[in-house]
Amino acid sequence: MNEVTARPATRRRLSYLDVRTGRLVEAELVAANGNGAEVKLETAEGAFEARLLRSGSAGHRALDNEIITGLRLRRRLAGRPHPGEVAGLIGYNTAGGEPFALAEPYRGDPCGAEAGRLLPHDLHRFQVSLLVGVRLLAAAGIVHRALGPRTVRWDGDRVQITGFAHAAVPGEPRTAVGAPPWSAPEQHPEHVAGDVTDRDDLWAVGRLILYMATGEENRGPDAAELPPELGRLVDGVFAPPGERPAVTEMLRRVEAADPVPYGPEPDPGLVAGRREFFHVRQTKDPKTAPVREGEQKPETGGRKSRLGRLPSIWREKNRPSAHWAWLAVSVIALLALAARLIGG
Structure with missing residues (x-):
């Protein structure tokens, strides 16, 4: 990362949701490079460097994509160490007038x-x-x-x-x-x-x-x-x-092991962050509202979910009748008698 040495005239406070912990963090911007893309922040737990991502000319969709990528990857890792091959998301704030995200510094x-x-x-x-x-x-x-x-x-x-x-x-x-x-x-x-x-x-x-x-x-x-x-x-x-x-x-x-030998496990620490992010995104565009986990989108025409209770008429039509039960018993009895005669 380029050195972050320029100090702003007044320290600016930033509030963001830390995707690693799911907690709201208050930080002070204490230094930034020339274009403001690389910053140094101080929190109650110490100082760190990050890349400050804003919507800018690329628009909100570009910033949303950065955030969604970070959230999906964190959720997929389910608490495991973040891989160095993908720049990780640190936190974000999309609720204010100047939405932003914080990402890990560049390497190399x-x-x-x-x-x-x-x-x-x-x-x-x-x-x-x-x-x-x-x-x-x-x-x-x-x-x-x-x-x-x-x-x-x-x-x-x-x-x-x-x-x-x-x-x-x-x-x-x-x-x-x-x-x-x-x-x-x-x-x-x-x-x-x-x-x-x-x-x-x-x-x-x-x-x-x-x-x-x-x-x-x-x-x-x-x-x-x-x-x-x-x-x-x-x-x-x-x-x-x-x-x-x-x-x-x-x-x-290339004779390399698959780095993903595990299944998708939910990360409880991200639940609050994901909920808050999608809530804000939904206020921008109601069509982007996600389906909550464990739920299904409602079907049109008043039909019940395929995973719900079956209609009673279907259950009655598909229930085995007494006629078929007696026929099965008769077949079993005949087979037993034939086996006895052959053996006797």
Whole structure:
């Protein structure tokens, strides 16, 4: 992270919900860099550095995406240590006139600075770390949609995926985003169609793997023209979304373990934060109101839920009749008599 040394003329107080604890925190902004994006805050528990994210020209949707990504990932981890491969959310406040979020500081530099310069061992670590980060996002139900040399950073040990302004969840309608060669064809304005899937990010992953290995930004994706090991790694990545390999398959190709061997467990510490966030979002747009866990959306036409009590007429029609019961008993008796005669 760039040094945060500039002190504001007056200390500004910030209130935010800490997603790690679910508690409201009061902090003072004691220093910031030139553009105010990187700040130093003091709380009752001590000082820390963070990135201050605001809606700005990108609009509230971009800030919402940053917050939703952080919340979904925290919930998916269910109290486990936050992985370094994905920049974590610290807290947010969307209730005031100037909504903001606080994210973990940047590590390292944009990975493009090392394109074509990594030694084989470091290149392999980059590939594994990138796939681990994308796997964690996929497990949380997040598709980044803007992976590239600027949003993926490298500190010599691990990547750090940042910039979730364009993130989406699988099933949302696709929208145009990014530019070649990093954006997948289904994200180009002239081809955008269908819904976001968990394979949409794999195109950019393949492009980054080629770029970091060769230093050539526009290197052709034809596996036959690549070194055998590199060709095997990106095989199928540049196919249509439905034909691309899963990120778990790519992890196997680099002989790395799946970082998500656990199931989705709720994190009680995030319940209050998620409820408050979606309440505020609903006030902006009532259509975004989430269905509470354990509930179902009401069905139209007055029909009862498929998981509710069955209609009495259905139960009567499907109840076995006495006729069938007596027939079953008769068949069993005949079979027993036949067995006795044959044996006797």
